Amino acid sequence: MERIEHRAAAGGWQSVYRHQSATLGCAMNFAIYLPPQAENGPVPVLYWLSGLTCSEQNFITKAGAQRYAAEHGVAIVCPDTSPRGDEVADDPGYDLGKGAGFYLNATQTPWASHYRMYDYVVSELPALVEQHFPVTAARAISGHSMGGHGALMIALREPDRYRSASAFSPIVAPSQVPWGEKAFGAYLGIDRQSWSAWDTVALLSRPQTHTPVPLLVDQGLADEFLEKQLRPELLQAACDAAGHPLQLNLHAGYDHSYYFIASFIGEHMAWHAQALRN
Numbered sequence: 001m002e003r004i005e006h007r008a009a010a011g012g013w014q015s016v017y018r019h020q021s022a023t024l025g026c027a028m029n030f031a032i033y034l035p036p037q038a039e040n041g042p043v044p045v046l047y048w049l050s051g052l053t054c055s056e057q058n059f060i061t062k063a064g065a066q067r068y069a070a071e072h073g074v075a076i077v078c079p080d081t082s083p084r085g086d087e088v089a090d091d092p093g094y095d096l097g098k099g100a101g102f103y104l105n106a107t108q109t110p111w112a113s114h115y116r117m118y119d120y121v122v123s124e125l126p127a128l129v130e131q132h133f134p135v136t137a138a139r140a141i142s143g144h145s146m147g148g149h150g151a152l153m154i155a156l157r158e159p160d161r162y163r164s165a166s167a168f169s170p171i172v173a174p175s176q177v178p179w180g181e182k183a184f185g186a187y188l189g190i191d192r193q194s195w196s197a198w199d200t201v202a203l204l205s206r207p208q209t210h211t212p213v214p215l216l217v218d219q220g221l222a223d224e225f226l227e228k229q230l231r232p233e234l235l236q237a238a239c240d241a242a243g244h245p246l247q248l249n250l251h252a253g254y255d256h257s258y259y260f261i262a263s264f265i266g267e268h269m270a271w272h273a274q275a276l277r278n
């Protein structure tokens with residue numbers, strides 16, 4: 001593992017590391033923010049999953065989350081959004097292939113050989129982080145858009161691994177919207193039955209056997225993708241039907257950008273910090 005960036009931020013350190021991922025079969029970058037409290041002992045971790053076209057850089061340079069992470073004593077780990085490198089399959093569209101891994105394990109050629117972002121985010125990356133950095137095994141997960149889909153879906157599938165899950169502007173039902181239909185069709189194939197295991201709204205209709213992971217979602221009402229791709233009303237209905245705890249906040253005037261995330265990331269950090277303290 002090689003450290004490729006290291007900067008003081010909000011009393012702690014914002015770094016980027018590069019490592020060889022066995023799960024993805026390629027070199028990957030991830031960002032980690034360690035708050036000042038990590039100097040004195042291990043701290044809990046929030047995993048942040050970014051959206052389409054992003055890398056590990058977008059959140060650390062645009063969200064302004066470091067000051068809140070320092071306030072609450074929480075580390076933040078940001079993986080990239082797909083496998084990378086010349087040997088990795090890609091597509092000319094911004095919404096498939098590199099930058100668009102959708103946090104699932106692909107089953108179809110040519111994607112299946114590298115596109116295993118679910119296993120990377122859920123297993124390989126936390127094991128690596130917990131081995132090399134002063135962090136505890138108390139984890140929370142959050143993300144934006146495609147990464148909001150990833151955070152909610154992962155928390156529903158792995159309730160033992162995460163204390164809390166939140167999302168900004170998430171794709172809540174990828175099986176029912178164009179972004180998800182394109183990606184799931186490519187990565188998982190035409191059998192839509194296989195899609196439901198990776199779809200938040202579909203997962204909520206399954207019988208829940210664990211204590212549910214509480215969900216916090218913020219959505220801008222001036223979001224250019226709201227009606228066609230995001231559809232938060234489907235999440236509200238699915239959570240109501242399942243009795244799953246959801247706080248959905250709708251905000252007039254805000255769009256899909258990182259200006260929206262930066263405006264409310266403080267509230268998300270405080271909410272996760274409380275769950276991570278328990």
Ligand SMILES: N[C@@H](CCC(=O)N[C@@H](CS)C(=O)NCC(=O)O)C(=O)O
Pocket residue numbers: 050051052053054058062094144145146256257258
């Ligand atoms: N239409 C946009 C879609 C991509 C987009 O809006 N990506 C969001 C996540 S879904 C993002 O975070 N972009 C990078 C940024 O704002 O820093 C494009 O073609 O780039």
